[in-house]
Every structure is written in C-alpha cells, then in structure tokens.
Amino acid sequence: MNGSGTTMLLDCLNGHPDLFGFRRETKILPYFIQSSQKYGDLSKDKNFKKMWDDFRRMSCFKYVNNGKAVPLPEDWPDTPRNVAGVIDRTFLYFADKEGKSRWCEKTPMHAQHICLLARTFPEARFIHIIRDGRACAASFHRRWRYTPELTIYRWKSIALEARRQGQTIPDRYFELRYEDLTDSPETWLKKLCDFLQIPDDRRMVTLSRVRKHSGSSESKITRRSEYWRDYFTPQKLEALEQIAGKALHNLGYSTDNPDRDDDPSWIRIKYWTYKDNIRQGLHYIRKEMSRGKRHGKWTDLSERILDAIRQRISNRI
Numbered sequence: 001m002n003g004s005g006t007t008m009l010l011d012c013l014n015g016h017p018d019l020f021g022f023r024r025e026t027k028i029l030p031y032f033i034q035s036s037q038k039y040g041d042l043s044k045d046k047n048f049k050k051m052w053d054d055f056r057r058m059s060c061f062k063y064v065n066n067g068k069a070v071p072l073p074e075d076w077p078d079t080p081r082n083v084a085g086v087i088d089r090t091f092l093y094f095a096d097k098e099g100k101s102r103w104c105e106k107t108p109m110h111a112q113h114i115c116l117l118a119r120t121f122p123e124a125r126f127i128h129i130i131r132d133g134r135a136c137a138a139s140f141h142r143r144w145r146y147t148p149e150l151t152i153y154r155w156k157s158i159a160l161e162a163r164r165q166g167q168t169i170p171d172r173y174f175e176l177r178y179e180d181l182t183d184s185p186e187t188w189l190k191k192l193c194d195f196l197q198i199p200d201d202r203r204m205v206t207l208s209r210v211r212k213h214s215g216s217s218e219s220k221i222t223r224r225s226e227y228w229r230d231y232f233t234p235q236k237l238e239a240l241e242q243i244a245g246k247a248l249h250n251l252g253y254s255t256d257n258p259d260r261d262d263d264p265s266w267i268r269i270k271y272w273t274y275k276d277n278i279r280q281g282l283h284y285i286r287k288e289m290s291r292g293k294r295h296g297k298w299t300d301l302s303e304r305i306l307d308a309i310r311q312r313i314s315n316r317i
Contacts, residue, residue: 001155002108003139004131005178008207008221010106012189015204019196020095021104026060027307029087029105030113030314033120036083043081052076055086059303064094084120102198109315111162118169125196126169128162131178132253133244134237138228145279148232148240150272153264156244157317159251177252185221 014021032055039051049072056070070093079085091103110117114126133155140146166173174195181188185205193200207219232240238257241248243264245257264272284304 001111001131001133001136001158003136003151004108004129005181006106006108006129009127009129009181010104011207012185012204012221013104013192015206015208016193016198016201017203018100018198019102019104020091020098020100021106022064022091022094024060024064025107026058026105027107027109027311028058028060029107029110030116031310032087033083033116034314045077048079048081049076051083052079052086056090059307061090062303088121107311109158109311109317111158112165112315112317114162114165114173115168118172125172125174126166127192127195128166128173128175129178129181130159130175130251132226132228133159133248134228134232134240134253135178135224135226137240138231142231144276144283146276147272148236149243149264150269150276152240152244153269154317156247160247161317179223182221182223 010021010023013019014023036051039047042048042051052072056072061070062068070090073079073089073093076089079089091105095101095103111128117124118126133152136155137146137148137151140151141148163175166175174192176188176192186202189204190200193204205220207221229237241255241257242260242262245255245260247261248255249258
C-alpha cells in the first residue's frame with residue numbers, strides 16, 4: 001500500500017552494491033504484460049521490435065533518463081523473445097550505469113499482481129512491507145486530504161490480497177512490518193539480504209534520499225512515532241477501526257475493535273474515489289504550474305495521466 005515505507009525500503013535496497021532500485025513507480029508492468037499478446041508472434045523481428053520500442057519509450061523511463069527513451073540495444077534481436085526479456089533488459093540498462101547486477105522495482109499497487117509477476121519472472125522475489133493502516137490514512141489525509149475511510153479500506157483490501165497471493169509462492173515472498181524495520185533496521189535488513197541471497201551490507205541503513213532532502217551528511221532509519229493517534233479524533237479512529245479492525249488485529253496491530261470488518265457501501269466507495277481522484281488531479285496540475293514554463297511540461301503530465309489510466313485498467317482494488 002502507498003504510504004507504507006516503500007520509498008524508504010527501496011532506498012535501503014539501492015544502498016546495496018549489488019542492487020539497483022529504480023527511482024520511480026512504473027505503474028504499468030501488469031498492464032504491459034497483460035496486453036503483450038497484441039504484438040503477435042515475437043519470433044518475427046518486426047513484432048518484437050515494436051514491443052521493444054513501446055516499452056523503452058514509456059514516460060517512467062524517460063523521466064529517469066533525462067527525458068529520453070531508453071536506447072534500443074544493438075543486440076536487441078538476441079533478447080529472449082518474450083515480454084520478460086524486454087522488461088529485464090530495460091531495467092538492466094539503468095542498473096548497468098551504476099555497476100549493479102540486479103534491479104528492484106517499486107510500485108505499491110503491483111502488490112495486487114504478485115501471481116502474474118511471479119509467472120512472468122520465475123526467479124523474481126517479492127518484498128511486501130506493511131504499515132499500520134491508520135498511519136497510512138493519516139499520511140494520505142495530511143498530504144492530499146484523501147478520505148481516511150477510503151484509504152484504510154484500500155489498505156485492508158490490498159494488504160490482505162498481497163498476503164494471499166504471496167502465500168502461493170512462499171519461498172519467494174518476504175513480509176515485514178514498517179514498524180519492525182524502523183525499530184530494528186539492521187536486523188531486518190540482514191534478514192532481507194538472506195532472503196535475496198546476497199551478502200549483508202551496512203550501507204543499506206543509510207538513506208541517500210533523506211540525506212539529499214535534509215541537507216545532513218548522513219541519515220539513518222529512525223522510528224516514527226504513532227502520530228496518527230493524535231492526528232485523528234477518537235470518533236474518527238473508531239470509524240476507521242470498524243472498517244479494518246480485524247485486519248489490523250490479524251496483522252499484529254493493537255485495536256479496540258479486533259472483530260470489526262465492515263466494508264463501506266459501494267456507493268460510498270465510488271463517491272470517495274471520485275472525490276479523491278479530483279483532488280489528486282488538481283494537486284498534480286498545481287504542482288506542474290508552480291514549476292513555471294518548461295519544455296514538455298504538459299506532455300509529461302499527459303503521459304503520467306495515461307500511465308495512471310493503464311494502471312487503473314489492470315488493478316482490481
């Protein structure tokens with residue numbers, strides 16, 4: 001679920017000398033995989049090159065690659081003739097730049113597609129980080145004024161669905177709680193390294209992105225207080241726990257309502273979703289306008305909207 005510490009965790013993984021963490025949510029891997037049949041017979045160079053061109057020109061890659069599409073490799077015909085081969089070679093283009101041999105992709109909503117991704121990448125491993133749903137709801141409301149009840153309903157749905165799918169590939173699925181990671185980062189990062197079958201490396205504890213934004217010479221993972229307890233009124237917390245009390249309890253979080261699992265009506269869900277989508281759209285428009293005039297500003301925004309639509313098509317939650 002978004003807001004669960006996924007960016008922090010990716011930063012930790014990227015701190016390992018063997019791992020490259022792609023610094024942007026792609027959002028489109030499930031959609032691209034599910035629509036790959038439209039390219040037809042990939043043994044034909046024309047079809048395979050069309051797949052290559054479409055994927056390497058995705059906005060998420062251009063954003064990271066200084067506005068340019070990923071170059072088509074000279075040996076592109078030698079890439080395994082499937083969608084996984086194209087995706088793998090594209091990410092390795094970025095990993096190679098940093099001298100790394102393995103890549104990590106972080107799109108929270110891909111938690112709904114673990115089975116699909118596991119079939120596409122038979123050697124891939126999946127890390128599911130879970131955070132208290134009330135903290136996610138507080139974070140989304142503070143940053144974008146999202147409806148807390150909708151956020152915790154989505155948190156419950158996504159966390160449980162990802163856990164269900166992860167249990168189908170137990171040897172390739174690793175689950176940890178944000179609170180445990182921030183309490184004992186070295187312990188849990190070592191467990192992650194064991195899971196990924198790579199040597200433990202203490203540099204993973206240092207957060208490069210936080211350091212960049214804070215201006216400090218070094219930044220370590222620190223425990224975050226449960227600020228959601230003071231952020232929400234007791235009445236609002238009661239409402240949130242009525243929706244997700246059982247899920248909170250089953251995932252190891254304290255709650256006064258461990259048996260409550262009351263889904264909102266579909267009308268409320270649709271209304272909250274519509275309202276929050278408008279807020280997010282206005283947020284992105286204001287953000288782009290505040291950057292001033294620059295070449296390709298609106299083109300970039302339109303591509304991001306297109307990627308969001310692709311993600312919505314493939315998502316169930």
